[in-house]
Amino acid sequence: MPLLRRSLLLAPLLLPALAYAADDPRMAERAVGSAKAPVTVREFFSLTCPHCARFARDTLPEVQKQLIATGKLRYIYEDFPLDRVALMAAMVARALPPERYEPFVLALLASQDRWAFARGVNNTEEIFKMAALAGMSRATFDATINDTKLRDAILAEQDAAEKKYQVNATPTFIFTGPDGKDHHDSGELTYDAFAKAVAEAAGSTG
Secondary structure: OOEEOOHHHOOOOOOOOHHHHHHOHHHOOEEEOOOOOOEEEEEEEOOOOHHHHHHHHHOHHHHHHHHHOOOOEEEEEEEOOOOHHHHHHHHHHHHOOHHHHHHHHHHHHHOHHHHOOOOOOOHHHHHHHHHHHOOOOHHHHHHHHOOHHHHHHHHHHHHHHHHHHOOOEEOEEEEEOOOOOEEEEEOOOOHHHHHHHHHHHHOOOO
16 A cells, blocks of 8 residues: 655645746756657655655666657656655755756665664765765755755645645556546556556557
8 A cells, every 4th residue: 555645744834835846947847758758657756655665666667668768658756755854855856956866866765774764864964975976065965955945845746736636645656648638546556557557548558
């Protein structure tokens, strides 16, 4: 089952911040794959979600090889932080150059047990170690994690996703085909289940 969102995250923080997203290049779309692909998928994920980490490890490599690299699918990453640690990590990922976003996110998901859940770990310092490897300075890191406008923009987009797509768990996938219709799925999809959803969105079950 998908990990349910921890609603305590948003209650004290949510502001009408969508205007920030329009003006802030850090909130621009983070995607891989051809813009001409017949199917687009949005993955709503949290960097502290074990289900998201397992999907990234077990299914996403085949999706990248069979669907994204072949021009069949455009893959859009959508932040949906389940807690404050995930929110901080998402902010840091957004502050990196766009070409470093996906590698950083996948590295965080692959090492989740170390930086997010290890006993006695300092989450902030562990995230900084990863960010430093991606080329972020300490000054930029500190400024990023204290940037309330970036925080509020991420949370506002998360709230908008809940309202538009009824996202309430991670990972959630919204497949959109050539007809513009959205197909909703969630959980740790196998490659076969994911590919079937792509084919159905494209208008074919074959």
